[in-house]
Amino acid sequence: MILSTQTVYVFIGLITLIGSIFTFFDKQNLRRWTTGMFYLLYAVTLISGHWIPPFYIGLMVIGIVLLAGLQMVKTGSYGEASVQERLMNRNRFGNKLFLPALLIPILTVLGVEWIGHLRIAGRLFYDPSNVTMVALAVATFIALLVGLGITRSNPITSLRESRRLLESIGWAAVLPQMLATLGTLFNSAGVGDVVAKLLHHVIPSNSLFWAVFAYCVSMALFTMIMGNAFAAFPVMTAGIAIPFIIQHFGIQADRIAAIGMFAGYCGTLMTPMAANFNIVPATLLDLKNKYQVIKVQWPTAVILLAVNIALMYSVARI
């Protein structure tokens, strides 16, 4: 392929790396050395994760965690535009500002649906292992060029602005990757199997309703632990749905699979472990309470979990 995922990692790594250099020179930041180091280490893992042996990446990860955990990552000064400047600029550019913003989703979709399948001299244009990601990165890059053209700004300005945004997210930016890592460790230690075995003892084997109830609730709970319904699905479906629902009552897998997965998504809405959906957006939106997105989501999640249980039960009975 012409554009690989590795190219994308180098792209986002460079954005992070250049930001960290600004940080090292940011005299307003009382912790500029440790803060800069945090983003520098992160940039290195992004750019060269491919080439450095995993053990050393692991060491860098520990470094990243310690810098953040010991409160040594702080925000600095970013020379952001004042309210007056933003209002003046808005009047200058008006709705033209929407063009680059809308280009991102449009170009991403075009990339996934069309360019992703293109071949040039027999080579795929985008990396088939993650077309969406490559398409999104290309879309943001083109949108950036258009944005720089419209506003007649220097690329340095946009890198300063990306540093401002990234540092406002701070350590939460690294959290999704760390949680996924923990999920892997939980898996290799067999946490899921233990949970499924425990549940075996509790579920009455001849009641369809309680089997459905246990499956849906444990999907939600285990998703909350793992932060990811995809990790919970194989464990809970093998542990509960297959023996107690599919085999015992002879119910078609097709009918309950999606609802089971959705029960897991209800868990995703309620857990800080799904940091990329719940915590990173909270920091991106400058929310004071990092759990506020979860706070807004949980009523929907709980009611929907009940709806899912009722649905699965009635679908199974049809």
Add this chain to the structure above:
Amino acid sequence: MVLIGVAVVMVGFFIRLNPLLVVTIAGIVTGFLAHQSLYNILTQFGTAFETNRYMAIFIATLPIIGLLERFGLREQAERLIAKIRAATTGRILILYMLLRELTAALGITAIGGAAQTVRPLIAPMAEGAAEARIGHMDEDTRQEIRAHSAASDNIGLFFGEDIFIAVGAVLLMKGFFDQNHIHATPIDMGLWAIPTALAVFILHSIRLILFDKKLARKFASNIDQTSSTVHGKEVEL
């Protein structure tokens, strides 16, 4: 024994330790309990961290979003929506959730997201609509509107996704059942996802309409407060 790692996570989050620290400690504890060497654990950390780099893709959107913000994108989004009289916070978010759910059902999941749509466009629009109606907003209301914007994005995305049969969840389920020698067909699995997808749309729309009502009550109490003073137009960002 391996559940101790899970307990560490729960306690850590509960006492609000830095989540990165909590997760790392839980990982190391779980590794040790599974009789792994420190070298092994760190290698696993490194490997998993590397394979999950795709989660950092939002960083790619930051240069352009940051630039546009500098030039007033959010203010422009607020102003644009304030002109549309029918726009309310709830209606905007319902429409966005619907779009997100429908596009996700067609397999287009990258169309939205906190970094590329919610922060620069949807949240400012939702705030702008409220501001056009209730005038000056207190910080808590603003934060709540933003949190609702992020929630609409998540909910629309999650529950549309499983209808689409060619990627992600449905393929994972199909693969899992194949491994267990259980017959499953992607089309049917996608079909049985539709009732939940409808239910969540109705359910969350009701909650957003109720949220609109709550904002309207704020509006009513704001009128009472400001009617005695001179009514001035405020520019609040």
